[in-house]
Amino acid sequence: MRQIKLARNILLGIEDLLLHKLRSFLTTLGIVFGVGSVVAMLSVGEGASKEAMDQIRKLGSNNIIVNSIKSVEEESTSTTHSHLAIYGLTYEDCARVAETFKAIRQTAPVKLIRKEGRLGERAMELRVVGTSPVWFDLVQRPIVAGRVLIASDDNERAPAAVLTEHGARKLLAAENTIGQSLKIGGDRFEIVGIVKSESGLAGNIQIPDQEVDVYIPINVARSYFGDIMARMTSGSFEREMVELHQMIVQVDSTEDVEPTAKGIEDMLKRFHKKQDYLVSVPLALLRQAEATKRTFNIVLGSIAGISLLVGGIGIMNIMLASVTERTREIGIRRAIGAKRRQIISQFLIETVVLSIIGGLIGIGLGVLVPFLITYFSDMPTVITAASIVLPLVISFGVGIIFGLYPAIRAAKVDPIVALRHE
Amino acid sequence: MIRQAESNSGVEIIKLEEARKIYWMGSSEVKALAGVTLSFKRGSFWAIMGPSGSGKSTMMNVLGCLDRLSSGRYILEGQDVSTLEDDSLSEMRLRHLGFIFQSFNLIPQLSVQRNIELPLYYLGWEAESSAERARELAGKVGLGDRLHHRPSELSGGQMQRVAIARALANDPQIIFADEPTGNLDTATGKEILALLTELNGQGKTIIMVTHEMDVAAYAKQRLHMLDGVVDRIEGGD
Numbered sequence: 140m141r142q143i144k145l146a147r148n149i150l151l152g153i154e155d156l157l158l159h160k161l162r163s164f165l166t167t168l169g170i171v172f173g174v175g176s177v178v179a180m181l182s183v184g185e186g187a188s189k190e191a192m193d194q195i196r197k198l199g200s201n202n203i204i205v206n207s208i209k210s211v212e213e214e215s216t217s218t219t220h221s222h223l224a225i226y227g228l229t230y231e232d233c234a235r236v237a238e239t240f241k242a243i244r245q246t247a248p249v250k251l252i253r254k255e256g257r258l259g260e261r262a263m264e265l266r267v268v269g270t271s272p273v274w275f276d277l278v279q280r281p282i283v284a285g286r287v288l289i290a291s292d293d294n295e296r297a298p299a300a301v302l303t304e305h306g307a308r309k310l311l312a313a314e315n316t317i318g319q320s321l322k323i324g325g326d327r328f329e330i331v332g333i334v335k336s337e338s339g340l341a342g343n344i345q346i347p348d349q350e351v352d353v354y355i356p357i358n359v360a361r362s363y364f365g366d367i368m369a370r371m372t373s374g375s376f377e378r379e380m381v382e383l384h385q386m387i388v389q390v391d392s393t394e395d396v397e398p399t400a401k402g403i404e405d406m407l408k409r410f411h412k413k414q415d416y417l418v419s420v421p422l423a424l425l426r427q428a429e430a431t432k433r434t435f436n437i438v439l440g441s442i443a444g445i446s447l448l449v450g451g452i453g454i455m456n457i458m459l460a461s462v463t464e465r466t467r468e469i470g471i472r473r474a475i476g477a478k479r480r481q482i483i484s485q486f487l488i489e490t491v492v493l494s495i496i497g498g499l500i501g502i503g504l505g506v507l508v509p510f511l512i513t514y515f516s517d518m519p520t521v522i523t524a525a526s527i528v529l530p531l532v533i534s535f536g537v538g539i540i541f542g543l544y545p546a547i548r549a550a551k552v553d554p555i556v557a558l559r560h561e
Numbered sequence: 562m563i564r565q566a567e568s569n570s571g572v573e574i575i576k577l578e579e580a581r582k583i584y585w586m587g588s589s590e591v592k593a594l595a596g597v598t599l600s601f602k603r604g605s606f607w608a609i610m611g612p613s614g615s616g617k618s619t620m621m622n623v624l625g626c627l628d629r630l631s632s633g634r635y636i637l638e639g640q641d642v643s644t645l646e647d648d649s650l651s652e653m654r655l656r657h658l659g660f661i662f663q664s665f666n667l668i669p670q671l672s673v674q675r676n677i678e679l680p681l682y683y684l685g686w687e688a689e690s691s692a693e694r695a696r697e698l699a700g701k702v703g704l705g706d707r708l709h710h711r712p713s714e715l716s717g718g719q720m721q722r723v724a725i726a727r728a729l730a731n732d733p734q735i736i737f738a739d740e741p742t743g744n745l746d747t748a749t750g751k752e753i754l755a756l757l758t759e760l761n762g763q764g765k766t767i768i769m770v771t772h773e774m775d776v777a778a779y780a781k782q783r784l785h786m787l788d789g790v791v792d793r794i795e796g797g798d
Contacts, residue, residue, distance in 0.1 A: 147688065158670045471666045474627060475680050476655025476731070478648050555627050558666060 152488040163493060166457040169450025170497030170537065171504065174530040177443040178505025181526035183512065184439060186519035188432040195428060198421035201244075202277060203388040203400045205236075207381055210413040223367070226415040228383040228407075230361075235410075236388065236403055242395035247274035248357055249385035252364050256353065257322040258310045265306075266350045267323055269360025275301075275334060277387045285317040285332030292331075293356040298363075300328035305336035306351040321353070326363050328355060396422045447533055450497070451541035458490050458545035462552075469549050470557025479550040486549045490542025491535060498534030502527055573636075574734060574766050575601040575624060580633035582619050582789075593619035595789035596633070601768065603734070606761040608777035609770045611786035618739075620786060621770045625658060625737045626650045638734065655683055659728030663740035665720040667712040673699060673723050674708040680731040691730075698726040702756065718749035725756060736760065738769040742776055754779045 156163040198204065207227025230248070237246040250269035255262060275287040283304055292299045300321050307316045321328045334354075367380045390399050397420065404418045462469070469482055506527075509520035582594040593616045601607055611617045622628035623635060626642060629650070635643040642653055659680075660666075667676045674695045681691035699705050702722035704715075712720055721741060728736050738757060742750030758779055761767050769780055777783050782796035 144685070155670065467666070468668050471668055472679070472683075473651070474625075474654065474660050474666075475727075476651050476658075476683050478651045478683075481683060555622050558662065 148484065148488050149492060152485070152492045155489060156493060162457065166454055167493050167497030167500065169453040170447065170494050170534055171450075171501040173443065173446035173450040174498045174501025174534055175504035175508070176446060177439070177530045177533075178502050178522070178526055179508040180439050180442075182505070182509040182520040182522045183518070184432070184435050185521040185523055185526065186509070186513075188428060188435070189521050190519050191428050192425060195421050195425045197279065198424075199277060199279070199389065200422045200425060201389050201391075201393060201396060202421055203390065203396060203403060204419045204421065205386040205388070205403060205407070206417045206419065207384050208415055208417050209379075210415045223378045223380055225380040226413065227381040228386055228416055230382050232407065232410065232416075233383060233386050236386065236406065239406065240388075240390075240399050240402055242390045242392075242399050243388055244391050245273040245277060245389045247271050247277050247387045248383045249274065249387065250357055250360050250382070251384040252360060252368065254324045254364070256310070256351070258319060261310055263309065263351055265323060265353050267360060267364070268352055268354045269357040269364075270354055271357055273389075274354075274387065277389050280334040283333040283335055284315075285330070287332055287334060288354060288356055293358050296359050296362060297356065298326065298328040298359060299331045299356060301332045301334055301354040302330060303336040303352050304333055306353065307333050309351050323353065323355075324364065328353075393422065396420055443530075443533075447537055451494075451537040454490055454494055454537070455541040455545060458486065458542060459548065461489075462486065462545050462549040465549075466552055466557045466560045469552045470554045470560065473552070473554035474558060482550040482552075483543075483546040486546035487539065487542045490545070491538035494534045494538030494542075495531070498531050501534070502530060505530070572603050573600040574603040574605075574638060575599075575768075576634075576636040577623075578634040578636070580623065580635060581631050582616075582623060582628070583631045592789045594623065594630070594633075597789075597791055599784070599791060601766065603766055604761070604764055606758070606767045606779070606781045607769065608780035608783045609768065609786060610772060610777055610783055611792070612772070614788075615786040615792075616789040617770050617786045619789075621737060621739055621768070624768060625660065626653045655680065655731060657734050659731065659733040659736040661721070661724050661728050661736065661738040661741045663743035665712070665717075665724045665744070667720055667723055667727075669712055672709050672711060673704060673715070676712065676723055677726045677730055679727060684731060694730060695726075698729055699723075701729075702726045716749075717745050718752060721745060721749075721753050722756070725753070725760075729760070733765070735766045735768065738767065740771055741769065742771075742773075750776070 205228060209224065209226055228248075233246060233248045237243060247270055252267040252269065254265050254267050256265035270288070271293060272288045272290055275282075280287070280303075285301075287301055288299060291297065300323070302310065302316060302321075310316070310321075311319070316330050316333060319330050321330050366382050367378060369378050388399070388403070390396055400418050400420045400423075407416050407418070472482060472485075506522060509522060512518050513520050577597050577599050580594050580597040581592070584591040584593055595616075597616075597620070609617045609620055619628065623630060624637075626637070626645075627650075629645075630643050633643065634641055637653065638657055640653075642650065645653065654660075668679070671679075674692065677695040677698055678686075678691045681694060686694070696705065696708065699708055702725055704719060704722055704726070707715065707719065707723075712723065715723065721744075736757070741753055741757065745753060754776065757767055757769070761781075767780070769776075771777050780796070782794065784794050785792040
């Protein structure tokens, strides 16, 4: 019964608003754009941070990643022709780290070598990744076909190679790759399995990506290809000696991540003369991304708050004018027997209906914008339930808050005076 | 100066005892009603007359529950309404009174039907039954074919008929008419007055404020106000 009455009052309110279509429309514009921009900005922000966080999360929140980097002094002296740059993590570092810290569950070394690969007729530049079996587990690379590297490959120096889906597709269009022979440099390897490809970069952490990657046992990589690599860069010939390019460490629990990272850093500092390593913690990056997102949301919230405030004031302004204009109507209604609260609810309903309609149009607009952004620019956007419900609740609140004063003003009208009002 | 206004037929529906209404105009006191005692019987047709400033409008507002007395008592339908709160006064107007104004006071953006339905809306009637009642009343005042017109599309006489239909919607015992013919030509005015007479014949108590003698002649009794008190009473059965 009460619901029916409310529904009827809302319908009457809408009828009244429809009498002044243009004015009602203009009144809601503030709310429309306020809500629209909130929804659009939320979805763009959400999309951006979701992408960043997904990438960081893929690196593993319990992982610590240590990369070898060419130190600054090394860069400046490497201009001479036959200079040999020696830097980065060593096998010894890796073993020492694994032995020292109790919290460490697994450690995976990574050695990167560029070699030409040949499979039947096809030849292309490969990025050969020498690593241990646990690596596949640490960076979460599920098997697509065959198997990943196993401990015996490493121990027996078996020439086993694992490809990524992407790499397999580039090397060999359709045929079954497993069991085929792949020539890397001058050596023959047997393709034993295919894993899922990884894409993208996160922060300053390198993850083997869209290149054609081949994973081989680290001991095989070391004994077949050695540690010295020659590279031609902009006319000069460069030689580098790097034992390990990366080391991925997994600890038991999230709480161990930061203390262990600190310990590794301190230990490396003791054994390395130069700062030729970089310890990164995906968890820290995740926290940083979350903090950035929080800041972003606060800024967004303030902007949204201001625009909705402006929208609300706009509505209040128009409603006050409407109350003055309709003084006589209010007097008539009061004379007939309308109570003050019935006048209040009449005007309040009109304001709330206006602002909610504005909110709905705004949401429509706000959903359309990210859709267009994604369509035209590939930028990811995410529309969450909250980014729709929240603005709707806010526009309802704006209607109540900014409608109350005009409605109370309307109810205070003295019917005797109002009836004489021209 | 206390006068008793009496009628032979029916029971008292309105009773004022020592009614006073004082306004403050800046720092000076205006006694709009300076102690009025009177009673109107059910089914009577009164004209309240008097020059401007005589207190007849104040009298009308007080009797119509739009204004409250400064002192004295007002008994309407056996209930003392002089101490009622704003909400209760609204309730009295809604249930017992109907109003007709000189300037019609229809709500311009509402159709004839919606205007007539207005009291029923506040009484909480269902949409269908109030639409039916509005149709019936519009027919009664001769506007059955104008239900969906806006007031601006009607003539003055038609607008006043709509106002009468609206005043009748809640089936009030008393109808207040404030200069009901003031904005109408003589012929139309006569039609409206005939309609009021007819309603009186059906048992409604009618209280009409006017300053025109020939309009007041339609009433059965005439009460003349002067300086906030009852000057004299004419008529009676």
